Amino acid sequence: MIVRSRAPLRLGLAGGGTDVAPYCDLYGGHVMNATIDRYAYATLCPSKDGLCRFSALDGGAYEEWHSEEAIPTEGPLQLLKGVYNRVVREYMGGKVVPLDVKTFSDAPPGSGLGSSSTLVVALLQAFVEYFNLPLGEYEVARLAYEIERKDLGLAGGQQDQYAATFGGFNFMEFYANERVVVNPLRIKDWVWAELEASLVLYFTGVSRASADIIDQQSRNVGESKQSSIDAMHSLKREAVQMKECVLRGDLRGLETTLQAGWEAKKRTATSISNPLIEHVESIAFANGARAAKVSGAGGGGFMMFLCDPENRLRLSRALIDQGGSILDFHFTAQGATAWRIS
Template structure:
């Protein structure tokens, strides 16, 4: 399969995990079945592919200030350096280009800091796959792209994490996603929300960067450890998170945003029971400030330990809430929901 387009761009949206996060870990969902409720937002991971006229492979992560130059071959370690760039390129050339390397420059950026808890790494993997798929005219649908992104991250690279981020980035929108037990498959259920319910939810939503990036792998390792040794508290907390995702879905479908906040509060307590490292003093302080200034409830997005905090608040007090969080060292803002998944386009 030859490269058809010499200049391609792509983007994939980041996501907020509203409920059920953690039940998408293989060690849980393959045994018990998992569900998550998530929504994509107007923050993106971007990839840009161009033919390299001088014959090499150049990999760039402009937001990290990192660049690598490799010979035009597939004889490199995918687990070194910019491993997502390397692994996607290596897989696409091996599987779809007869094992032949193509001279190429691959440049990426992400709208948020590393370790944000918004699924940025998986969104980047999805964006990289989408760009390659368009350049090579491959008939990959969103399920194909999401599953491939999962395989590359979790199996090829051995990166710890769940399954929701790849599907959220590939499909986009407000989704209730089921991860069937015994690896029977994944079902993405887009929610058909009334416009007034959606507007009220979005008007209640605040995200706040804690100022601390975190290494999700350590937290996930603690959670997986609890599951593998059949830690009763970890397992019970995961069961609670799954039930709370169902309850939160019912709340958003009925437009009950304070009801969503009640479940969010319970979900945060359950999440903290899955691993001791889920919260820290900075997160606790910002959540305390938020609850004193109009927030109904909040939790850390993603595995925890830092990154972004997601809050549901009284819309009439949202402006003051954002100002207070920023005065206390957070980086808070409103956020828009998005309903398009990963996209790629050729540059003429």
């Protein structure tokens, strides 16, 4: 038997960073995001020789371990081994099962599309299908969060795991004690289509380590730096405003909200923007963009721009001239899914 799975990557539209402790513990966080038809994939199949094999097909990393060995989580395959160890420990009673585990993603780490967390969700969904684990959407997302943030000690928030698991347009609420509420939004068809036609997604060609930015944001809140806290409050308000604009089909209001959220985001940590991002942003506004934002923590990765659809081609050409690339995409309503091959 072979089990395959996929989970969608996401665009962080508003409120990103308010899902990270200590801010969400102290004040509560609000995030608006949407998933797109770019995915992280996983495959599980039995190993017949007693070895556990882990392969990241897109990165070329490979490791194998005897099934009776404790599998360390260090190295480039820590996400794969972290998921495997947690499932074995929590649901197999510690009994190691020899498996071949393979993954790949449509986006590189540091892209700002939540690729690492999405990969963990795809892996977990494959394990749920393979072992018939009794886990629903909230349980999968929560477990993915715990594996990344607690088991592996990787800095970050909570929105990516829930976005990848649930899929679609979601308004998310984050509270103390890691309580999360996901509110799926019913977007009118014409709004969905107009957003796809208006949104240009540009890869700067520079991946970044989000952990450093997130650490700085968390320190600023923990040290009660009022300017950073006020900026986080603004991000939270913009997420609420964006939800209302999307539901009403107020596209001009959405442009204003996206830009205001980006300006607030830049005030939460000094490394979120840089000369490259600012240069690309200026080129975009000179070629029809009405609003701009970096997806994810900032510092690089993907940038998104809203424009009139008539200006989409001109804007895309101007951005490509800066040395990056345009990612064509569609929004998707489906979250993580898995299937069996006999």
